[in-house]
Amino acid sequence: MKSDTLCPCISGLEYKNCCAPLHKGEITAHNAEQLMRSRYSAFVLENVDYLISTLHPDKRKPDDEIVLKQTITETDWLGLQIIKHRSQQTTASVEFIAFYQEAKIEQLHEQSNFIKLDKQWFYVDGKFLPATKVSRNQACFCGSGNKFKHCHGRN
Ligand SMILES: [Zn+2]
Ligand SMILES: [Zn+2]
Structure with a gap:
């Protein structure tokens, strides 16, 4: 299996x-976790329409598309x-x-809130949390299967 067929959400x-x-x-x-994962992969795959369609209807703003596109262009997700x-x-x-x-490697550490409306989950908003220490022995967040210290933590 080629690694580029793997889902960007690191499942x-x-x-x-x-x-x-x-x-x-x-x-x-x-469930909300599955929605969260799919929104992360949509960021990686530059799927702005999906990001907007999974945002709570009351939270959508006229400039969402421009802002999301800019975030996507500027961010290199790992x-x-x-x-x-x-x-x-x-x-x-x-x-x-x-x-x-x-x-250097940065973290978006967030607690996101979701609401289910008419059998469908939507992203509502999120609260930023402080960055955490990544343990050198944990599996790397990039899904390589290697320990962090042998992968993105190597320097
Ligand atoms: Zn996925
Ligand atoms: Zn890695």
Whole structure:
């Protein structure tokens, strides 16, 4: 299996069996974590339409497309780590860290809130959290299967 068939959300699954059916609108997310993953892959794959369609309708703004496109162009995403997923009937939160490359490796550590409307989950908003220390022995966030210290943590 070529690595470029793997889903960008670092699930270890092939894209076509992971986030692709969501991006194509064939299925909707079973839960907020799946939606969160698919939104991360949409960032990596520059799928602005999907990012807007999974945003809560009340949260959409006229300049969403421009802002998202700019974020996508400026950001070099490296990987995703889901920390915690808490879900109730119609509300959920997902804490995650999305890693990206600037002069050095940076983290977007966020707790995102989701709401289920008419059987479909939507992203509502998020709260930024401080960056955390990445353990040198943990599996690298990029999904390489190597330890962090032998992969993106090598310097
Ligand atoms: Zn995926
Ligand atoms: Zn890595």
